[in-house]
Amino acid sequence: MPPVAAWQAAQNGSSASAPRRWRTSARTASALSGTGRTATVARAQGARRHRVDRLVAVVWELAGTEVRGRDGTTLVEATPEGWWYTAPAPPQHRLAAFLTDADLLPPRAERWEALRPPPHVRAALDGRRRVAPPRATDACVAHLDRVAGPGWLATGDAVASFDPLSSQGIVTAVALGRAAGEAATASGEAYAYAAAVERVVADHLADRLAYYSVEARFPTSPFWARRRQLPGLTIRRGSAPAAGRSVPTGS
Ligand SMILES: Cc1cc2nc3c(=O)[nH]c(=O)nc-3n(C[C@H](O)[C@H](O)[C@H](O)COP(=O)(O)OP(=O)(O)OC[C@H]3O[C@@H](n4cnc5c(N)ncnc54)[C@H](O)[C@@H]3O)c2cc1C
Numbered sequence: 001m002p003p004v005a006a007w008q009a010a011q012n013g014s015s016a017s018a019p020r021r022w023r024t025s026a027r028t029a030s031a032l033s034g035t036g037r038t039a040t041v042a043r044a045q046g047a048r049r050h051r052v053d054r055l056v057a058v059v060w061e062l063a064g065t066e067v068r069g070r071d072g073t074t075l076v077e078a079t080p081e082g083w084w085y086t087a088p089a090p091p092q093h094r095l096a097a098f099l100t101d102a103d104l105l106p107p108r109a110e111r112w113e114a115l116r117p118p119p120h121v122r123a124a125l126d127g128r129r130r131v132a133p134p135r136a137t138d139a140c141v142a143h144l145d146r147v148a149g150p151g152w153l154a155t156g157d158a159v160a161s162f163d164p165l166s167s168q169g170i171v172t173a174v175a176l177g178r179a180a181g182e183a184a185t186a187s188g189e190a191y192a193y194a195a196a197v198e199r200v201v202a203d204h205l206a207d208r209l210a211y212y213s214v215e216a217r218f219p220t221s222p223f224w225a226r227r228r229q230l231p232g233l234t235i236r237r238g239s240a241p242a243a244g245r246s247v248p249t250g251s
Pocket residue numbers: 002003019021034035036037038040041057097137138139155156157158162164167168169170171173
């Protein structure tokens with residue numbers, strides 16, 4: 001079912017036919033949008049996704065040998081153009097990824113094959129073979145300019161997506177999902193939910209600044225220089241709740 005149709009079905013109370021991620025709250029018929037970084041439904045309702053940076057990940061999957069298959073190490077290594085990591089992937093594979101800004105990446109995918117991991121990541125990948133061509137994926141820090149509207153709330157990566165360096169994406173998506181569920185079932189809670197999302201994103205941006213500032217070896221690198229500033233942040237909250245009255249969301 002197309003996302004907007006799913007949302008409309010939810011509005012009409014026929015949520016049984018909506019995808020699992022579009023179940024409605026029985027009490028208020030609010031649809032929760034957990035569609036990941038595409039934020040399809042929130043954007044269809046007029047919300048805008050504000051990108052804080054242009055981070056992308058180029059990802060390789062590598063097959064292991066039996067001897068090296070049990071290596072559970074995750075390793076992160078900085079380079080002037082960004083950072084690399086490698087982590088185990090089931091069953092005995094390993095992922096290697098290069099994180100950089102979209103404008104710093106060679107534009108043609110054929111040239112990604114020539115990217116070489118830095119020494120420590122290379123050593124962790126030694127003896128493995130690539131099982132598929134590299135693929136690029138959006139990894140930017142981003143958030144919606146409004147997190148809810150009449151009949152919908154966005155959650156997870158759809159409402160705010162974080163820098164993978166933080167390893168906070170999944171736990172935050174779970175926490176925001178719970179907060180969105182609570183907001184959807186209580187009249188007037190969308191304002192508090194928007195405030196909570198803003199707080200979570202602000203905390204992430206402060207942590208991001210602190211972590212990236214630790215790397216001081218590349219003072220002239222655009223990638224690292226861009227992350228030594230604290231970006232501004234505005235998320236619309238609608239009206240503050242007044243006692244005994246429900247709150248219009250997303251205005
Ligand atoms: C390179 C990289 C590395 C990462 N590493 C980590 C890590 O180490 N630790 C960590 O915690 N996080 C990490 N993250 C972040 C983590 O993957 C996300 O934060 C998390 O998956 C968000 O969960 P979500 O359910 O909000 O979105 P998603 O996992 O993106 O799920 C959204 C789902 O909705 C579906 N969907 C989309 N549109 C619709 C629609 N219209 N109708 C129905 N379904 C739809 C999609 O197919 C998808 O299955 C990483 C991210 C990247 C890019």
